[in-house]
Amino acid sequence: MQKFDSQKIESFINQLQSGAKCYTYEFSAPASFSLEDLFDRLKNHSFVGELDAFICTDSPLGKLKHSAVLASLKLQNTFGIPSITTIAMRDKNTLALQSELIGMNSLDLRLILALTGDPLRLGNQPQAKGVFEGSSALLLKIIAALNRNKDINGESLQGDSKSIYPFCVLNSYAKNKENLYRKMREKIQNGALAIFTQPIYDIGIAEELLEWCSNINLECNTKCALVFGFFPISSYKTALFLHHKLPGVFVPKDWLEALEVAKNQGSEWEVGLQKSKELFKGLSALQRKFHFMSANKPEVIARILEI
Template identity: 40%
Template sequence: MKEKLLSDRLITLETTPPKLPTIDPMIEKIKKTEAYKYIDGFTTTDCPLSKLKYNSIIAAYKIQQTFNKKVIATMSMRDRNIIALQSDLLGANDLNVTNILALTGDPAKMSDQPNAKAVVEGSSLKLLEIIRAFNSGMDYAGKEFKIKPKQITPFAVSNSYAKNFSSIEKKIYKKVKNFALGIITQPVYDLEIADKLLEIRDKIRNSFSDERKNFDMILGFFPITKLKTAQFLHSHVPGIYVPDSWIDKLIKAHKISENEEYKVGLELSRNLFNNLQKKHPKIHIMTANRFEIVKELF
């Protein structure tokens, strides 16, 4: 994944493991829709919205084995203390899951499990520090491993929009300072916003003189095919901006029919996806496991 990130093109696809004792049905869906043919790698989420799901690291391993494509496994600070984080990293390393997305995690109060409590010994920055220690051959306590772990490529996340973009810049800088090599953004729906994010990338790159200047941004992309999705993202998800022009067009289409709504949304999404690829062909596709839509974008 590191080589792809440092090259000209990287298209990843997000997968959310199910609340099942197997991910085989999800793998079969990826096969059936042929989504794997259009991408360079995958990510696996880690109990998003604090809902119980299949383990992200084991899911990453099984997807890598099935499709022979690298997977970025998400690890949340919400559910693990420093011991568990390092234990999971050791196991992931043995399974050759060496691309890790460091995430603080959604609040435990959102969980579907009664009285679930968050651990959160620190933000995602602490996991980045732990990964840096592993890459130096040591645990977080500074004790050397008898067998040095395989090099881990660390990723982190960022909002894609803010009224004041300097706040986004500061947060990304802290993550890159802690050696995050890839920054995956929330979905982008405006080319001018993409330009602002890439300007931030360039500015941060120029502030480092070591390997951190090689970090890159992966623009998030979530195709919108329903009016209610556009309205929800625009009004209720912080850090995402959906243009009024998109909502206006979807309102008109919604009044005609459900098929027209889907058609208009897909056209808007496909045009944006193509333009983003021309501008910066490093994109992370999120579909809420609607893998069938991937081939419609290309």
């Protein structure tokens, strides 16, 4: 474990908001007391040296997982690059959220991915009750207040704080494009410095989202970055799940048809990997800001990047 250099956080923000390449990787903490096995798997892949930050999930789909805050701290100190901590409004009220963010500040956990959070009915903890005191917009307002050394009620806080940097997520597809554009605009207006999309499988959609973000930045005099979500598809079953079960994701018909044929021929992995590589090449021609997702299978991302 190495001592984390806090200046890397500001360097990451500068890189994110410039035209430079920027890669992040999703670490999905399991329901485990130990994360070392997953850390060791990551250390075996050289592409980790190309990463600029991790994003640690916060009990996605309402399922019990290792604490996102503590997993982020372990990642940051183990790999020496910034960790973006996902925080969902689902589980904490404004009192707990403010307390947590104040404590995280002193540990240099200052990159926050603000989510409203998946409903608990999707998860495995039927006794749990959702808080949902507000949406991710409220969390952005809390962060803005803390950056002024104030609580959400305007009361002054003691001590010196370091800047907290808020990010948001956005669906990559919606039947109602006006609604999706409005959500992007609201997130940027509320202070999001970057927007990470759900996985994108269509170049046309990526181009449109980039254009929207650019137009909103010009209108609002902001510098919000758009980061493409990238999840390689290696099976027909995964393609169907993403297309039908994951809100805000669109898998094109040609992908579904090709993977269905490949399934019957026993070549799903090869076909999925090839199409994912072609997609990555096409998206990279637009910009090189990516958030890689692989359900804790780093070997898949290694094959995409071939590092």
